[in-house]
Amino acid sequence: MSHPAGAHLLVVDDEAQILELLDLTLSMQGFTVTCAASGPEALERCRAQRFDVIVMDVLMSPWDGFESVRALHRELGAATPPVVFLSGLSRREPLPELGEHVRAEYLVKPFRPSQLVERIVSVLGTS
Incomplete structure (x- = not known):
């Protein structure tokens, strides 16, 4: 699978093993x-450096994934990287409002690594 070599990802999950x-x-x-x-x-990481894509778990605390992206958007505005949300919950309704400039995809666990790479490549392509 071809994708931008070395694209910098921020991966966010509150479970250390995941x-x-x-x-x-x-x-x-x-x-x-x-x-x-x-x-x-x-x-904090986004304040310190720029990322090409954020891979974000949905069910976390103290902020869930959607709250986290809204906080990033409040701070970064149009510079907010695209997001691939990961969740164990199936998703039939549209993603909630995340901010005017936020591009996002949603991937339900469990998934194959190739599916995650496809979603990352997809949101990179819309940047």
Whole structure:
């Protein structure tokens, strides 16, 4: 699968084992990966550097994935990276309002690594 070599991803999940698995999987696919264990930590990481895509778990605390992206959008505006949301909950309704400039995809767990890479490539293509 072709994708922009070395695209820098911010991966956000409050479960350490999932975060480690995503880091390993995406690094093996040629992405540069930075991890965060919460929405507030993701915001701090985004203040410090720029990311091409954010891979964000939905069910987290203290902020869920949607709240986290809205907080990022309030701070970054149009510079908010596109997001791939990951969730164990199936999603039939549209994504909630995240901010005027936020591009997002949704992937239901469990998924194959190739499906995640496809979603990342998809949101990169819409940047």
